[in-house]
Amino acid sequence: MRRIVFALMVALFPxxxxxxxxxxxxxxxxxxxxxxxxxxxxxxxxxxxxxxxxDQPGLLYWVGQRYRGQTGEQVAxxxxxxxxxxxxxxxxxxxxxxxxxxxxxxxxxxxxxxxxYWGEMVITHGRHNVLSWMxxxxxxxxxxxxxxxxxxxxxxxMGLSEARPGIWVGHSGETVTVLADxxxxxxxxxxxxxxxxxxxxxxxxxxxxxxxxxxxxxxxVVGGRAxxxxxxxxxxxxxxxxxxxxxxxxxxxxxxxxxxFTPDGCTADAVSGVSLIHKGIRAxxxxxxxxxxxxxNADPSHSFLGFNDTVIVVISSHQLPASRLADxxxxxxxxxxxxxDGGSSTQIKTPLATLSTxxxxxxxAVLDSRAR
Numbered sequence: 001m002r003r004i005v006f007a008l009m010v011a012l013f014p015x016x017x018x019x020x021x022x023x024x025x026x027x028x029x030x031x032x033x034x035x036x037x038x039x040x041x042x043x044x045x046x047x048x049x050x051x052x053x054x055d056q057p058g059l060l061y062w063v064g065q066r067y068r069g070q071t072g073e074q075v076a077x078x079x080x081x082x083x084x085x086x087x088x089x090x091x092x093x094x095x096x097x098x099x100x101x102x103x104x105x106x107x108x109x110x111x112x113x114x115x116x117y118w119g120e121m122v123i124t125h126g127r128h129n130v131l132s133w134m135x136x137x138x139x140x141x142x143x144x145x146x147x148x149x150x151x152x153x154x155x156x157x158m159g160l161s162e163a164r165p166g167i168w169v170g171h172s173g174e175t176v177t178v179l180a181d182x183x184x185x186x187x188x189x190x191x192x193x194x195x196x197x198x199x200x201x202x203x204x205x206x207x208x209x210x211x212x213x214x215x216x217x218x219x220x221v222v223g224g225r226a227x228x229x230x231x232x233x234x235x236x237x238x239x240x241x242x243x244x245x246x247x248x249x250x251x252x253x254x255x256x257x258x259x260x261f262t263p264d265g266c267t268a269d270a271v272s273g274v275s276l277i278h279k280g281i282r283a284x285x286x287x288x289x290x291x292x293x294x295x296x297n298a299d300p301s302h303s304f305l306g307f308n309d310t311v312i313v314v315i316s317s318h319q320l321p322a323s324r325l326a327d328x329x330x331x332x333x334x335x336x337x338x339x340x341d342g343g344s345s346t347q348i349k350t351p352l353a354t355l356s357t358x359x360x361x362x363x364x365a366v367l368d369s370r371a372r
Contacts, residue, residue: 032146033059033184033371035155035162037136038066040146044105044135045076047144050084051104063165064371072136077128094122101131105140151181151311158332163351164203164369171353174318177332178204178350178367179311186368187312202366206303206314206340207347276326277306277337283326297322301346301357304329305365306337312367313337316348316355340365 030053032039042062046054062075070078079085089097098118102110110118121130134140151168155161160168160177166184170177185203275283276291284291291297302322304315306329313334320328322339329337347356 026143026145029145029147032148033063034165035148035152039063039165040141040144041072041132041135042066042075043146044141044144045072045079045131048101048105048131048135048140049076049079050088051100060165060371064369067164067369067371072132073129076132080128080131089127094127095119097127098122098130101134105134106143149181151179155179161352165371166369167203167350167367169204169350169352171355174355175320175328176316176348176350176353176355178314178348179332180204180314180367182307182310182312184370185312186370187366200364200366202349202364203351203369204314204367205349206305206316206365207345275338276304276322277329277334280330280335282323282330284323291322291326303340303346303348304337305340306332306334308333308335314348314365314367316346318346318355318357 030043032043034040039059042059043054045062046052046059062079065075065078066072080089089100092100095115098115099110101118102108102114118130118134121133135144149166151166152162155168158168158170158177158179159172160170160179163169166181168179277283278285282291298321300321301318302316302320302325304313304317304325306313306315311333313329313332315325315329317325325339326337345357348354349356
């Protein structure tokens, strides 16, 4: 019943809130952590409650709580249980509380109508509810403007939905596509359970049964010739070893050298897999690489992990053989990419879509939003 009453009150809110006595100047636009209003609302809560910009770890934590089902009012309540809030507001009466929030948000004292209106709301509904409602009103929101992350428009063009901050997911037929902001996600490889039903925790989990069990991911490339495993000739892999680790095969160049894929020492410096894209072109542009023949490449069931300077792309499909998967990934702007599995074992779990053959897989690649 309380939810119904609150929903009605929010619907009527613009009609009953007081008119601003004077317009406050807008502050510089800040970049939100989400495409939805959740990121902006949470950032404004920090301004209202503490009179400061949100620290990134705290902001991501509370945004993550919103994506896990908490309301703005609940987040305001739990934020208000901390020492910083108590140090600022303990001992203040409701009128002084409202005046402090006005100063935090607008840099001025409340006008008489605003003081009376919000003071009555605090008495009736409590401080945490009022904090959440205040930062959602146009008068206060316009003073602290937020812009959506640039990837929001790209994800929308691709038909992907925001599943977690920094992670977008789309499900079309027998293909699941994930776009992840490299600045907003953590990536790891981990050993999982014996079946698809036994998941390791993570926002996006995809089978990676050609990854090293050691937990570090470092596919590297030998331009023009393959090396590093007995099944390379059949799979068209472009794989070799990290330099200085005493392995056979001359390393000509790294493919995956960005931070979360860089190997630590020589513990897991070569990974079996099928390289599909290198330097923005299909891997079969390199001598000796074939993405069309062989049972693995012809199989329409694959998982894929790729990237460019700003994003990680994960694809799982039961309808794209290797060559078509490479073309699809290129259309998404991928510059480096590898097919994770050997075919027929495509499995992926995301907040919005799940795709699986049920085949046991020993290792998982995991993407986690840092908003947790």
